[in-house]
Amino acid sequence: MGLLIQKRQVAVFYFFIIILGLLTACLWMIQIRDGEKYAAMALEQGSIYVPLEEVCRGKILDRNLLSLTGEQESERIVVFPEVIDREEVIRGLSEILNVPRTVLADLLNGAPRYLPYQLSQAQVEAVKERGWKGVAVLPVSFRYGDKPLAAQVIGHLGKIASREELSILSSQSGKSYKYDDVVGKIGLEGMYESELKGERPERAARVYHDATGNILNGSVITVEEGVRDSNRQDLVLTIDARIQQVVESVMDNRSIKGAVVVMEAGTGDLLAMAGRPAFHPAQVEDYLRKGGEERFFDHCTALYQPGSIFKIVVAAAALEEGVAGAGSLLTCGGAKDNLIHCWNDAGHGNITFSRAFAESCNPAFARIGLSLGAQKIIEYARKLGLDNQSVTGYPVPVDRREDLSLIAAPYNLVNSSIGQGPVLVSPVQVAAMMNAVISGGVYRAPRLVKEVRKSGGEAAREFNSEPGCQAIRPDTAAVLRELLELATDEGVAKGSLVPVFGSAGKTGSAQTGDMKHSVNAWFTGYAPRINPRYIVTVLVEDGASGSESAAPVFREIMEQILRFD
The missing domain is CATH 3.40.710.10 (DD-peptidase/beta-lactamase superfamily)
Incomplete structure (x- = not known):
């Protein structure tokens, strides 16, 4: 009888060891392997953001690790429509940018974004002086500079044009895509789409909200920098x-x-x-x-x-x-x-x-x-x-x-x-x-x-x-x-x-x-x-x-x- 009890105790002990091992494995997957993904998901659930880069994508570099696409930063007006005093901001931006109010009204009717206008130093100062809530002037990274090199080899980007293209990209790369995503079309941009594509911006402007979606009182625009996006990879060429x-x-x-x-x-x-x-x-x-x-x-x-x-x-x-x-x-x-x-x-x-x-x-x-x-x-x-x-x-x-x-x-x-x-x-x-x-x-x-x-x-x-x-x-x-x-x-x-x-x-x-x-x-x-x-x-x-x-x-x-x- 005593031997039987001992066998049961050993079996229970190993059962708990197995359960503990499975729990440890699950915790490792959640916190270590997929920790970055879940942290990003949690952050997105509690905030809205504007990427401060034109496209979430790895770099194409020469043999000395210099960008061949000529990546450059340029000041842009970042706007969170849910936060702003809409009429005041549209009227003020129309005066500063010399853009019709109707055009600005369309741009500010939806998700947060940066406006597609290059700014002079005087315009930058004018926006900052207004001090509008939910509006900021921030540097945005653009993939292609004034004089990118080796264009016919590098290729170019374009929006996903069909359901078939969307299906092929998703199956080949194992990464998530949606309509209107910008992807590589020809050249190295297309050939290495799976490696270059990122999942999240490494720089972003963010505003936080509560569980019901309401912007938190006193919420200000926070700039995130140096965020690690392990999904994107860089391409290093032999070109000088x-x-x-x-x-x-x-x-x-x-x-x-x-x-x-x-x-x-x-x-x-x-x-x-x-x-x-x-x-x-x-x-x-x-x-x-x-x-x-x-x-x-x-x-x-x-x-x-x-x-x-x-x-x-x-x-x-x-x-x-x-x-x-x-x-x-x-x-x-x-x-x-x-x-x-x-x-x-x-x-x-x-x-x-x-x-x-x-x-x-x-x-x-x-x-x-x-x-x-x-x-x-x-x-x-x-x-x-x-x-x-x-x-x-x-x-x-x-x-x-x-x-x-x-x-x-x-x-x-x-x-x-x-x-x-x-x-x-x-x-x-x-x-x-x-x-x-x-x-x-x-x-x-x-x-x-x-x-x-x-x-x-x-x-x-x-x-x-x-x-x-x-x-x-x-x-x-x-x-x-x-x-x-x-x-x-x-x-x-x-x-x-x-x-x-x-x-x-x-x-x-x-x-x-x-x-x-x-x-x-x-x-x-x-x-x-x-x-x-x-x-x-x-x-x-x-x-x-x-x-x-x-x-x-x-x-x-x-x-x-x-x-x-």
Whole structure:
């Protein structure tokens, strides 16, 4: 009997231990895991508030943790309609802001908010002097400043437009959404919506009320700052804001339509990606209303015919396969050549392989292409990444028009050997190809995103650079560098030469085939010559030629960014 009682006592003891464990687990979930959420819910039940930030969202930062969206603060009038003397405030604000009373009456007919008017210092002082209850002038954080950078890569925000979009966002992110929420639409804003979206403002103006909803007597506007929103995360890119600013300024000053990509030599990290025409992400509706869809197009990852830039691939294949060496003799008949015409109408006559590269001679490279055959050219184009559209951390949709196998189709080999016909590449791919040449023949996939960072600063997810692969032999890469230097010193790329540091590169002029006979002008190159630091690829749409339109842009950008070192 005594043994039975002891067993029952032990069973009761373990039962209470289990109950205590469950209670402890529940308390941990309520107070620790979900404590922030429940505290926020309790606060919202006892107050009304105005977010002092345009959108509750993580930042998009450059490699030095500088904002690329240009976030800035601006003074705004914050109003709590339930607290104010409505007639007096509307009359007074109408006088100060020079806004019709009817407009203000509509704005103040509902939930508390900040008014959408920029304020002069005189207006700020005038509102403060009135001392209205339920009205304050406070700094509000706006996501996009006057000059945000890399707009076509960053993307833009917009309101949820349909029930289907709402359902997809809720299921994919696990976060709560409602109609009229502002979310990422394109670019990184859209790709990383789940990580960037926050749940609560980190700064807010708040007024408290009792359980029946009545504003507490004597309640004043309280400003909350430094509130932790663990749901939002920041995005850290490889882009350098200083270099991005230089690139965009040069493109704007020269009124360039096209793209510029700057890559860190060796690593493959993208330091700048800029396209023109571009857009301001805070004025999206204005562009759409005026038919400016082209502005949202990411030129840096789009496909274009490369023209003579592709001769780098043909040269690599010829050197690697022993089809040609630096001193191999070729022929050029100029405009009358029976294979393909040359830009030099008089022709180059007998010309060495090195000079043919430096002078960008079409007939010479067409003959090399025929000697190599289509399959070898396709093989080396793939080795050098010209079929790889992926960018680490930047999942752009694959464009199926890029199909190197078309080089082997009938009648395509000659044109393909000089970068025309079916050959299509993006400026980012061209930069990655050049990086392989100056990295001893090692190809590395380009990278744009470094990490997703938690609000506390630690990394939630890292995007490490992919291991490189040996695309061409180191001795082949060394000869290619000599050819690129010759093109810059004595060939058609003279306009790209950077004083003191030295530079090297290749021009390209691709006929677009339209009725205007326009040209996509290319230049891709690197500097300094010894221990290269940067690769810059320039594409100028509707240009004159690579040497006239793109090479000088390369030089100007390179001269400025080398000063940072």
